[in-house]
Amino acid sequence: MAPIRFGVVGSGWRAEFFVRIARLLPDRFTCVGVVTRSAERGAQVEREWHVPAVRAASDLDRPEVVVVATPWPVTPDAIRELVHRGVPVLAETPPAPDAAGLRALWADVGASGLVQVAEHSPFMPAHAARLAAVADGIIGTPSSVQISSTHLYHAVSLMRRFLGVGFDEVEVRATVTGERLLDPMGRDGFTGATEPRHAWSILATLDFGDGRHTVYDFTDNQWHNPLRTNRIVVRGSHGELVDDAVTRWVDPRTVLTSTMSRRVSGLEQNLDGFDLEHLSLDGRVLYRNEFHGARLADDDLAVAGLLAATAAWLQDDAPPPYPLADGCQDHLLGLAIEEAGRTGAPVRTAREEWSSR
Secondary structure (H helix, E strand, C coil): CCCEEEEEEEHHHHHHHHHHHHHCCCEEEEEEEECCHHHHHHHHHHHCCCCCCCCCHCCCCCCCEEECCCCCCHHHHHHHHHCCCCEEEEEEECCCCCCHHHHHHHHHHHHEEEECCCCCCCHHHHHHHHHHHCCCCCCCEEHHHHHEEHHHHHHHHHHHHHHHHCCCCCCEEEEEEEEECCCCCCCCCCCCCCCCCEEEEEEHHHHHHHHEEEEEEEEEECCCCCCCCCCCEEEECCCCEEEEEEEEEEECEEEEEECCEEECCCCCCCCCCCCCEEEEEEEEEECCCCCCHHHHHHHHHHHHHHHEEEEEEEEEECCCCCCCHHHHHHHHHHHHHHHHHHHCEEEEEECCHHHHH
């Protein structure tokens, strides 16, 4: 099939992820252009990213979908403009900055069915494998999730998917604490720091009702700080998943623990080049790298997977990858975590208009 043609509104750090994927996988994706605010930035994008740059989304060359990767306050209007023209949208997270903005955006474009959210966390190989294992019923009915890795709406998206919860009311409680923590790395690499600094941590619980709950644990700069590792626990009626280990009931006298295995080429005497092949559990492949040969990091694989799922949706070959309703709900709960942490009081979210979608 012909590569999906997409444009990008915005030219920041996250926008480059999508452009890079098109450059690395030209047989699957074509970036037709990037919308920048100034001619100067446009010239820089053309020089460094090797794609056309234009000043308006209407100037993009026949995109099938447009990725909106703009600052939070700008994103809702960019989405509205594209939907008004009947163009499908893949909007970076979150789709609006606050709860009022989410509600206004939904009122304007929710019924169009044209807006997906670029929540790529469930498409990351390890998370996709874990989701597949839990969906297969290996730990029975999931009841709780504990996540300490990514922040707010990203973590919430995983929590909701693991539990299979929709848009009902949620009670959120949170506590913010401070600690001393060395910060050796940031987004731009090693910081050179040799002494701990003050860092904040937030610990929150989300009660989804019917015995389903989650724990959110995040520390300042946890995305980049190698001194704070990722942790995920999913507990169910017949076992639990802890990071890459799965413990489950098999029969009245047998409980087994197995570990997910990541097969990677290019190690030691393997001359095929460094690349992820698949993730498996007890001989069953849970995630297979459909972009094998491109040698992508997990985060890039997630972006590529999201784009591929968007293409399949546009071609009516698959359900929508991450509808606007889910993106709104994820951010609403993320905002509730922040409010509960800031005030120290419980926050209860209500069913919103997007809950009917």
